[in-house]
Amino acid sequence: MKKLSVKIVGAGLIGTSLALALKAKGHSINICDTDASAQALALDLVGEQANLTRPDLIIVATPVETIFDLLSSEFTSNSDSYFMDIGGLKSNLLTKVEGLSELSKRFVSLHPMAGREVSGPQSARADLFESRALLITSTSTSSTEAIELAKQLAGEIGSTPYLIGAQEHDQAIALISQMPQLVSSLLAATLVGTPPKDLAFAGGGLRDVTRLAGSDPALWSALLLGNQEELLKSTHRFASLLQEFIDALSKNDGEKLKRILREGNQGRELIPGKHGAKNRDYTYLPIVIDDRAGQLARLFDECAKVNANVEDLSIEHSPGQETGLITLALSASDAAKLGEHLVSAGWRVHSPLK
Incomplete structure (x- = not known):
């Protein structure tokens, strides 16, 4: 991809992260924001700014309710540039953009499926978009060049x-x-008024499920209201399942509870892996090793001997613990042959897990 001059309007989490990522690839970046403090921090993070009089690309990274007006304003001054936004809603925006025929030709709408529960340039990361999906929505008249530019930007x-x-x-x-x-926000809202001594017992599960509840209410209220019709369909479905659960619990119906929870298991398994790829059907091989230097290297040597391809691994070990648990993620066939080989070589291998 040729090096571009890119103007980013909006120095929040996404805009600043995008600036950092593109700057690292050698593109010329200029980032601006109406919030002077946000812009100052983004400028310090991104470093030297390019003086762009005619940018190749202008990306609007602001709240959804401001995107169209900013696109219109920028197009008036830079009609030869290509334009993109990275907002979380598309239907209404594209209808408005298609009302400006020349802008529509040079515009493509993006939505990076990446983010954090914390906002602002202070939370920006250059690697925020790595191994994530980038959704690309074109207008009915978006040029081939504009769409291709969006694909290249993803790379x-x-x-x-x-x-x-x-x-x-x-x-x-x-x-x-x-x-x-x-769901995260509603669950966290039920905690208001809970005695502090009860919350002190909270483990990782509660923190995990309520992580998103730390997000910006103003940002999210606009997104939720802007997608009211589609969101209501999902909330009605959720409410129906919740009512089924309440009914089963009230009637001590253990079979129905198990069915609902099994459906949750099934739904969880449908969630794909990185960047929308199919979730890999790994077999997990647990191996206990001694806490001494070189053990992990020895284990990988054994993998190489039988040509077993390790897709992923996890390590469970605490300081001072004499042993550790290594769990290798492999294909079913590789797990079978590696497990048999390791057992014959004296390793402490336990039953494979799915």
């Missing part, structure tokens, strides 16, 4: 591009992005 920030229509985007986002935020 520059480490994302995988996916073309998706505006309505399809908003429908999917209601379930996979907005519902998690809603």
Whole structure:
């Protein structure tokens, strides 16, 4: 991809992260924001700013309710540039953009499926988009060049591009992005008024499920209201399942409770792996090793002897503990042959898990 001059309007989490990622690839970056403190921090993080009089690309990274006006304003001054936004809603925006025929030709809408529960440039990361999906929504008149530029941009920030229509985007986002935020916030809201001594007992599960509840209320209220029709469909489905659970619990119906929980297991398994790829069907091989130097290297030597390809691994070990648990993720066939080989070589191998 040729080096571009890129103007980013909006120095929040996403805009600043995008600036950092593109700057690291050698592109010329200028980032601006109406919030002087946010802009100052973003400028310090990104470093030297390019003086762009005619940028190749202008990306609007601001709250959804401001995107169209900023696109219109920027197009008036830079009609030869290409334009993109990175907002979380598409249908209404694309309808408005298509009302400006020349802008529509040079515009593509993006939605990086990446973010954090904390906002602002202070939370920005250059690797925020790596191994994530980048949803690309074109107008009915977006040029081939504009769409290709969006695909190339995805590669520059480490994302995988996916073309998706505006309505399809908003429908999917209601379930996979907005519902998690809603459920997290509602659960966290039930904690208000809970005695501190009870909350002191909280473990990782509560923190995990309520992580998204730390997000910006102003940002998310606009996103939720902007996708009202699609979100209501998802919330009604969720409410129906919740009522089923309440009924089963009230009637001491253990079989129905187990069925609902099993459906949760099934739904969890449907969530794909990195950047929208199919979730790999790994077999997990647990191996206990001694806490001494070189053990992990020896284990990988054994893998090489039988040509077993390790897809992933986890290590469970605490300081001072004499042993550790290494769990290798492999294909089913590799797990079988490696397990047999390690047992014959005297390793402490335990039953494979799915």
